Amino acid sequence: MGRIICCGLGPGDPDLMSVRADREIRAAKHVAYxxxxxxxxxxxxxxxxxxxxxxxxxxxxxxxTTELPFDGTDYTSMLAHFYDHWAxxxxxxxxxxxxxxxxxxxxxxxxxxxHLHSRLQGRVAIEVIAGIPGMAxxxxxxxxxxxxxxxxxxxxxGTLAEEELTRRAxxxxxxxxxxxxxxxxxxxxxxxxxxxxxxxxxxxRGTMPGQRVARLKDVDAAECPYxxxxxxxxxGRRPEFVAE
Amino acid sequence: MGRIICCGLGPGDPDLMSVRADREIRAAKHVAYxxxxxxxxxxxxxxxxxxxxxxxxxxxxxxxTTELPFDGTDYTSMLAHFYDHWAxxxxxxxxxxxxxxxxxxxxxxxxxxxHLHSRLQGRVAIEVIAGIPGMAxxxxxxxxxxxxxxxxxxxxxGTLAEEELTRRAxxxxxxxxxxxxxxxxxxxxxxxxxxxxxxxxxxxRGTMPGQRVARLKDVDAAECPYxxxxxxxxxGRRPEFVAE
Numbered sequence: 001m002g003r004i005i006c007c008g009l010g011p012g013d014p015d016l017m018s019v020r021a022d023r024e025i026r027a028a029k030h031v032a033y034x035x036x037x038x039x040x041x042x043x044x045x046x047x048x049x050x051x052x053x054x055x056x057x058x059x060x061x062x063x064x065t066t067e068l069p070f071d072g073t074d075y076t077s078m079l080a081h082f083y084d085h086w087a088x089x090x091x092x093x094x095x096x097x098x099x100x101x102x103x104x105x106x107x108x109x110x111x112x113x114x115h116l117h118s119r120l121q122g123r124v125a126i127e128v129i130a131g132i133p134g135m136a137x138x139x140x141x142x143x144x145x146x147x148x149x150x151x152x153x154x155x156x157x158g159t160l161a162e163e164e165l166t167r168r169a170x171x172x173x174x175x176x177x178x179x180x181x182x183x184x185x186x187x188x189x190x191x192x193x194x195x196x197x198x199x200x201x202x203x204x205r206g207t208m209p210g211q212r213v214a215r216l217k218d219v220d221a222a223e224c225p226y227x228x229x230x231x232x233x234x235x236g237r238r239p240e241f242v243a244e
Numbered sequence: 245m246g247r248i249i250c251c252g253l254g255p256g257d258p259d260l261m262s263v264r265a266d267r268e269i270r271a272a273k274h275v276a277y278x279x280x281x282x283x284x285x286x287x288x289x290x291x292x293x294x295x296x297x298x299x300x301x302x303x304x305x306x307x308x309t310t311e312l313p314f315d316g317t318d319y320t321s322m323l324a325h326f327y328d329h330w331a332x333x334x335x336x337x338x339x340x341x342x343x344x345x346x347x348x349x350x351x352x353x354x355x356x357x358x359h360l361h362s363r364l365q366g367r368v369a370i371e372v373i374a375g376i377p378g379m380a381x382x383x384x385x386x387x388x389x390x391x392x393x394x395x396x397x398x399x400x401x402g403t404l405a406e407e408e409l410t411r412r413a414x415x416x417x418x419x420x421x422x423x424x425x426x427x428x429x430x431x432x433x434x435x436x437x438x439x440x441x442x443x444x445x446x447x448x449r450g451t452m453p454g455q456r457v458a459r460l461k462d463v464d465a466a467e468c469p470y471x472x473x474x475x476x477x478x479x480g481r482r483p484e485f486v487a488e
Contacts, residue, residue, distance in 0.1 A: 010374075016262045018260045018261065018262060019258070019266050106376070108380070108383050109390055109391060110392060114392055132262065132350070132375065136353065137374055140352055145355065152399065153399040157393075
């Protein structure tokens with residue numbers, strides 16, 4: 001009886017993977033990973049050169065990504081079917097042997113594996129290996145502390161409505177905006193409205209080949225970067241003295 | 245001419261250190277780390293068994309921790325002097341050879357190394373190796389996704405005032421409270437006032453020997469755990485469809 005082992009891969013540089021994930025990936029006989037149709041897949045790219053020659057690969061290709069509006073029932077049911085299918089398939093393989101599932105960043109932090117994780121509960125032994133979240137790779141790329149002292153840090157998705165993004169940007173010390181891409185202009189407007197555009201950084205492909213670190217205000221308005229995160233650093237709010 | 249290399253150690257399990265940090269630590273000739281006086285030091289404990297036999301160690305012992313109120317001028321000036329001293333000392337060693345500074349979690353995420361980092365700018369080459377933040381080790385210990393979909397995640401320090409903690413707990417999907425310890429009862433009251441105590445977890449020594457995962461509401465009110473983080477999981481807010 002095997003296990004399903006989801007390996008967090010970290011932000012992209014294979015050297016930033018955990019010692020344990022590195023060991024499991026090199027020893028793996030069965031390796032599954034998500035990818036867009038027709039693409040090599042980001043997770044698979046990170047482990048290039050690490051897999052054993054006889055490892056069997058299972059690319060789990062999303063049936064749909066941005067072609068349909070993601071609140072539609074078609075989108076939802078296609079994805080549900082896709083995750084059901086792979087939960088079944090992976091648990092069948094795990095009857096015989098361990099299966100490694102590759103996951104960028106940290107699996108429990110907005111990771112796609114969670115759609116399989118919930119479906120696999122009680123059906124098979126599951127292990128999850130933590131990874132450095134993508135955002136940590138990005139703030140390391142900037143080279144300054146994202147948060148210090150009593151800073152409040154907020155993580156939001158660029159998919160939120162503009163007004164909510166503005167409100168969130170006003171209400172925190174350090175800010176991380178994930179899922180930027182097509183939302184970048186909205187994110188920029190929201191940060192400008194919050195008075196925080198000047199301190200905002202755009203980090204593309206953090207820790208990966210082709211990494212780019214730029215001030216968001218200097219980024220061309222027409223750009224729609226892939227694998228990008230926007231950061232605004234906290235300034236190290238002084239701890240308050242609280243009588244106890 | 246050497247460098248100062250700050251190695252993020254991750255949440256505590258040495259197997260969760262990055263491949264690169266592991267390699268640097270095993271090869272290190274000079275190793276510095278913070279600790280409380282009279283304690284072995286958490287960072288040093290994590291690398292037990294990894295250091296070379298001839299590695300020289302530099303325990304940087306805090307002159308003061310909780311004995312003085314931390315908004316006092318005595319506290320501030322003693323710590324400033326302490327960081328000045330070690331910035332000077334480490335840059336002297338780095339004239340000859342690389343110096344490794346050990347740092348729990350991720351150095352750029354509320355890490356103490358940042359007090360040296362700011363003082364060392366322009367004086368010596370500095371490298372920082374990202375690590376898995378302690379909070380990620382904690383949510384992995386619970387075994388459920390901390391955030392999914394369009395969840396908003398907020399990270400706060402338990403040192404904040406009770407009303408601010410309550411307001412923050414009301415205003416997010418996923419919540420991480422660090423620096424609990426002596427603030428635990430205040431954190432508990434704040435979460436109760438926000439209606440979020442039932443979903444809160446206390447994780448002590450996440451990924452380390454003696455790890456403990458408990459529902460916060462079941463934790464004895466007299467406890468003042470060390471290395472503990474409080475988590476409230478997001479529930480995977482549905483992405484909104486935003487016409488573009």
